[in-house]
Structure formats: C-alpha cells, structure tokens
Amino acid sequence: MxxxxxxxxxxxxxxxxxxxxxxxxxxxxxxxxxxxxxxxxxxxxxxxxxxxxxxxxxxxxxxxxxxxxxxxxxxxxxxxxxxxxxxxxxxxxxxxxxxxxxxxxxxxxxxxxxxxxxxxxxxxxxxPDIDDQVLTSLQRDGVRRALRELPQVQREAVTLAYFGGYTQREVAALTGAPLGTVKTRMLAGMRRLRDILGGPAFSKLALDEGAGL
Missing domain, CATH: 1.10.1740.10 (RNA polymerase sigma factor, region 2, helix turn helix motif)
Structure with a gap:
C-alpha cells in the first residue's frame, strides 16, 4: 500500500x-x-x-x-x-x-x-558526530525500557512528551485528560524514571529531549 x-x-x-x-x-x-x-x-x-x-x-x-x-x-x-x-x-x-x-x-x-x-x-x-548520535540514541533506549515499569497512564503521558515532543496541553488534548491530571502524571512519571535510571545523565537528557515537560 x-x-x-x-x-x-x-x-x-x-x-x-x-x-x-x-x-x-x-x-x-x-x-x-x-x-x-x-x-x-x-x-x-x-x-x-x-x-x-x-x-x-x-x-x-x-x-x-x-x-x-x-x-x-x-x-x-x-x-x-x-x-x-x-x-x-x-x-x-x-x-x-x-x-x-x-x-x-x-x-x-x-x-x-x-x-x-x-x-x-x-x-x-x-x-553532527554520528557516534554522539548513536550514544544519545542508546540512552533513549534505556529510557524507553524504563518507561515499561511505569503505570500505563504515566507511561502514555511521558512517552508523548519525551518521544513525541508534545507540550502538556497537547498531551491533554491527545489523551482526553484534564491538564492538571496530565501534569500530575508526568511529574510522577519523570520522578519514577529518575529513580530507575539514576540521576544527572537522565535529568539532562530529559531536559534536552522533553522540552514540553
């Protein structure tokens, strides 16, 4: 097709x-x-x-x-x-x-x-240096694996923002959830990911890639 x-x-x-x-x-x-x-x-x-x-x-x-x-x-x-x-x-x-x-x-x-x-x-x-691109991609792979440990509603909200680059308002529109609920889910999900992945490397990557968080 x-x-x-x-x-x-x-x-x-x-x-x-x-x-x-x-x-x-x-x-x-x-x-x-x-x-x-x-x-x-x-x-x-x-x-x-x-x-x-x-x-x-x-x-x-x-x-x-x-x-x-x-x-x-x-x-x-x-x-x-x-x-x-x-x-x-x-x-x-x-x-x-x-x-x-x-x-x-x-x-x-x-x-x-x-x-x-x-x-x-x-x-x-x-x-852009291709080795840096691959390294960053591998880091994202680690985040993707960690996402599977989140509750479904947190995983969906964080994934849309992290992988899709959506803002919180856009995530709310896509999921049909109130904006306040989306903010709560994303905050809880990001904190859980930080605990799973451990510290500064994840925090920097999340800030770089999840501008809408």
Whole structure:
C-alpha cells in the first residue's frame, strides 16, 4: 500500500473514530483504517524521525517503514500495554535509531573503500558526530525500557512528551485528560524514571529531549 503524501504537508484527519476502532479496521485488512491513522499520526512520527536523523529523506523512509510494518503486522500492537500513539512513536524511535546505525555502517564501508580516512573525516566535518548520535540514541533506549515499569497512564503521558515532543496541553488534548491530571502524571512519571535510571545523565537528557515537560 502506498502512502505517498509527505508528512510535513499532510493535513490532520477529522475522523472521530478511536485508535482502537481504526486498528480493528487495519486488522480486518481495511486500508481506510491505516489511512486515517496515517492522517492522525504521520506528522508527529515524521517530526520525531527527522529530529533523530537530521535528514528529511531518511525521516520519510522511516515513516513509510513504520506504517507498512503496522499494515503488515497489526497484531504487534497490544492495547492492554498502553495507548496507540505512544506505541507508534516508540516504534518510530526504534526504527529511526536503526536507520542511524545503518547510515553509520555505510559510512564506515565508504571510508574503508576510499583508503583515505583522514580526507573523508575532513569532508564530513561540520555535521553532527554520528557516534554522539548513536550514544544519545542508546540512552533513549534505556529510557524507553524504563518507561515499561511505569503505570500505563504515566507511561502514555511521558512517552508523548519525551518521544513525541508534545507540550502538556497537547498531551491533554491527545489523551482526553484534564491538564492538571496530565501534569500530575508526568511529574510522577519523570520522578519514577529518575529513580530507575539514576540521576544527572537522565535529568539532562530529559531536559534536552522533553522540552514540553
């Protein structure tokens, strides 16, 4: 199934069906369910992938990969383990990190074939250091694993902010919870994550990546 509209240009969907309803359509092989989920979540998923990869084309590739995986294996989403939006963004994060690693492998092969590592390193100067990107991605992986230990409502709120970059008001609108409740869930969730992951490294990463917290 082709999802060809660029996420940065795609308008948001106005359909009021729940994510669970749309996933039921996807499981039944109904393309309309996937199209509505794409309308609803392609923009935040694309933004997340681009923030990790720093490249619009690679981010588009990851977005297509995420929704094709959803179409082919819809049973991988388990509603009992959390909201659809947080699950989709977590999958986007995982695939974007995989893309970073693939790009690093390709760069290493090109460097070896060129027989002049110093020249290649000089040509690559000025851009973000790929090793730093992978390290930060691995740190995010640790946070993602720790998120599984949170209660579902805290995990959903923190994931939307941490992985999706949403503000508290936007998280409230997405989850249908009052703003005060969202603030309480996010504060409790962030404190619990800090306890699990231990200290300053997490605090700095959370501040850098979760600007809407």
């Amino acid at each position: 082709a999802l060809v509209t660029r996420a940065a240009e795609r308008p948001g969907g106005g359909d009021r069906s729940t994510d669970v309803d749309l996933m039921a359509l996807v499981r039944a092989g109904e393309a309309s369910g996937l199209e509505q989920l794409y309308d609803r979540y392609s923009r935040p998923a694309y933004s997340l992938a681009r923030r990790i990869l720093g490249d619009a084309g690679l981010a588009e590739d990851v977005l297509q990969e995420v929704f094709m995986a959803l179409w082919r294996q819809p049973a991988k989403y388990d509603p009992s383990r959390g909201g659809f939006s947080s699950w989709l963004l977590a999958m986007t994060h995982h695939k974007a990190v995989d893309s970073v690693r693939r790009e690093e492998t390709l760069r290493r092969r090109r460097a070896k074939a060129a027989e002049d590592d110093e020249t290649l390193i000089g040509e690559a100067g000025g851009g």
